[in-house]
Each structure stands twice: as C-alpha cells, then as structure tokens.
Amino acid sequence: MGSSRDKSGLVALLGADVVSTLGNWVSVIVLPWLVLVSTGSPAKMGLVAAAGQVPYLLSSLLAPPLADRFGLRRTSIMADLGSALSMAAIAAVPGIGYLPLLGLVGFAGALRGVGDRAKHVLLKPMAEAADVPIIRVTALYETLNRTTQMVGAPLGGLLIFWLGTRPAVLVDAVSFAACAALVGLLVRPPGPAAEPATERYLVALRGGARFLLGDQVLVAMMLSIFLVNVLTQSGTTVFIPLWVAEVLRSPAALGVVLGAFATGGVLGSLTFTVLAPRMPRYLTFAVGITVAGAPRLFALSSHSLALVLVVTFVSGLGISAVNPIFGAMLYERVPAGLQTRVFGLAGAVCSAGLPIGATLAGAVVTGLGLHTAVLLGGVLYLAVSLLPLRRIRVDQMAVK
Missing domain, CATH: 1.20.1250.20 (MFS general substrate transporter like domains)
Structure with missing residues (x-):
C-alpha cells in the first residue's frame, strides 16, 4: 500500500493541475477583457486569445523531448513560475503596449503547454507510489478538470467585478506560483521518473511519433x-x-x-x-x-x-x-x-x-x-x- 506521503504527493499533483487549469480559464476571461478596456478593439481581443492557444498547442507537440531532458518535475515547476512572472509583468505595467502583451501571453501559453504535459506524465508514477489504479486517477483528473472549467470562467468575470482587471491578472499570477509551490514542496516522483532523459531532440521526437x-x-x-x-x-x-x-x-x-x-x-x-x-x-x-x-x-x-x-x-x-x-x-x-x-x-x-x-x-x-x-x-x-x-x-x- 502507498504511504501517506505518497498519497499526499498524488493529491498535491492533482491539486496543482486544478490550480493551473483554474488559472488558465481565468486568463481566458481576464486577458481579452483587459485588451478590450485598454484598446476598445474586438479584433485585438481575438488575437490575444489566439496568442495563448497557438503556442500552447505547438509547445505540447514540440517541447516534450526538452522536458524529458530537463526533468519532468523541474519542467513543471519552472513552467508555472514563468507563467506567474508573465502574468505579474502584465499586471504590474499599466501602460504595457499591445505587442509586449501578446509576447508575454504567448510565452506563458508555451510554458503551460509543456508544463501540463510534464504534470500528466508524472501522474502515473505518483499513482503507482500511492497504490491507486491509473484508470481511477484519470477519471478523477477528468472530474476535477470539468469542475474547474465550470468554475474558472465565471470566477474570471467575478474577479474583474470585485477587484478590477489588473488585480485579477495578478490573482492569476499568484495561482501559477501556488501551482509551482505545490509541485516543488510535495511532489517527489520515485525512481526512473525523476531522472532526466539523454536522447537527442529529433531522435526523441521521431521516436514518440x-x-x-x-x-x-x-x-x-x-x-x-x-x-x-x-x-x-x-x-x-x-x-x-x-x-x-x-x-x-x-x-x-x-x-x-x-x-x-x-x-x-x-x-x-x-x-x-x-x-x-x-x-x-x-x-x-x-x-x-x-x-x-x-x-x-x-x-x-x-x-x-x-x-x-x-x-x-x-x-x-x-x-x-x-x-x-x-x-x-x-x-x-x-x-x-x-x-x-x-x-x-x-x-x-x-x-x-x-x-x-x-x-x-x-x-x-x-x-x-x-x-x-x-x-x-x-x-x-x-x-x-x-x-x-x-x-x-x-x-x-x-x-x-
């Protein structure tokens, strides 16, 4: 049977994914709204949404070999810290231009793409250490993900109403920092899962495909x-x-x-x-x-x-x-x-x-x-x- 520490690591990893997903959905609402109130342009709203989604998909596809080389746990932590810093920079600079904003949003999207992949792969070794069937873990992950999606978008709107747009972006930054802290303090994958890979990039990418x-x-x-x-x-x-x-x-x-x-x-x-x-x-x-x-x-x-x-x-x-x-x-x-x-x-x-x-x-x-x-x-x-x-x-x- 898995120890209480192993189970707490699995819970922390699932919790980190929930916090990350919640932050993503808050971003989906808050960032386009920030663009609307600062530029008044619906077209630019659409572009800022795409600026996060496209790098996310490309990173999910192209960056996993780099995550294997760097280490999955470290990749997850650094990706969330980078996302937190990107959101904090947007919140801290009232006069930030539209192009720098797009760049920071795209950078955060790319980091989240590889960070999410790292968290997903860590689920299996953490589930095995906790002695929980992987099918139950994936089902629980889906439940948490769907529930978080239902909460995230309304929460983004409420944060804008309660705090204002830029403070809402800062809350988003704090959520990513909390995600990094959960993984850094509580997630310790066992054995081979903690060891970085050594394959060359193109060899690794072709091997997976x-x-x-x-x-x-x-x-x-x-x-x-x-x-x-x-x-x-x-x-x-x-x-x-x-x-x-x-x-x-x-x-x-x-x-x-x-x-x-x-x-x-x-x-x-x-x-x-x-x-x-x-x-x-x-x-x-x-x-x-x-x-x-x-x-x-x-x-x-x-x-x-x-x-x-x-x-x-x-x-x-x-x-x-x-x-x-x-x-x-x-x-x-x-x-x-x-x-x-x-x-x-x-x-x-x-x-x-x-x-x-x-x-x-x-x-x-x-x-x-x-x-x-x-x-x-x-x-x-x-x-x-x-x-x-x-x-x-x-x-x-x-x-x-």
Missing part, C-alpha cells in the same frame, strides 16, 4: 477524439446558439442547454471514477462517444427544450468516460520513457479539432442552413462513433 503511429488502438482512439472535438465544438459554438436564437429566442436558454451538458459531464465523471476499474476500457470508450455525439445534434431537429435538455445531459454523461479511458490506455500502452512526447503529440492532435470545428460549422450553416447542417453533423458524428470499432476485433475491446 513512430511509437504512437504504430499502435493501431491508440491511433483509432486519437482520431476519434479529434473528430469528436471538431463536431462537439461545432455544436457548442455554432449549432446550439443558432438553434436557441431561432427556436427559443432567449439567451438564457443557451446557458441552460450548455449547463446541462456540463452537469452531465461532471456527474458522469464522478460515477466513472467509482466504476472505472470494473469496466471494459475500449468498449466503454466507443459507447461513450456514440452516446455523447449524434443524439445531441439530432435532438436539435425538434423544437422541444425539454427533449434537448434531457438528450444533452445524457450526452454529457457519455462524454465523461472518453478522456479518462484514452488517458489510462496511453499510460498503460506507452513505455515510461516515451510518454511525454507521445502524450504531447496525442494531445496536440486531439485539441486541433477545436478551432477547426467552429470554423467549419460557420461555413456549413452559411451554405446549407442550420437544419441541414445539424443533420449532416449528426450523421458524420454517428459515422465517427463507429471508427474505433472498424479495425479492432471485438475481443480487443475488453482491455483492462
């Missing part, structure tokens, strides 16, 4: 999540808001519908945390994707808010199992020495579906109309749901 692309199960799951993110983002950012505007004509209903999905996701994650060790991994993953996607879009063909809320809630329950299972199978199928770079590549590919989804949805609705676009999206989502099953035999689905 080669391993991931050679695993048929992981590739099928990764592509499924990428396509699911494309279609889910289409629904969240375009289809559902337009349906609410055309059918219900009430902005309040938009929050209710999106809240039903988030609530289902949190409750599903809590339930899956308890049941996960006894459930077949791959089959549960495929069923979760099926439940989470097509029904939610097909329901938009009706004019019933009650039906949409029920289906959306159930879809949230379904999606709650997808990320934890993919994460657990990555931990179990990828050798420890390759995990940082494989996780980075897989995360970048999956996340790339988010900006693509919103862009495609807008174009399709413009060309075909909302009703046709929603039906087409539902059919595509149903086809995507079958992707994980196409090339894998049924007896491979019960991987535990």
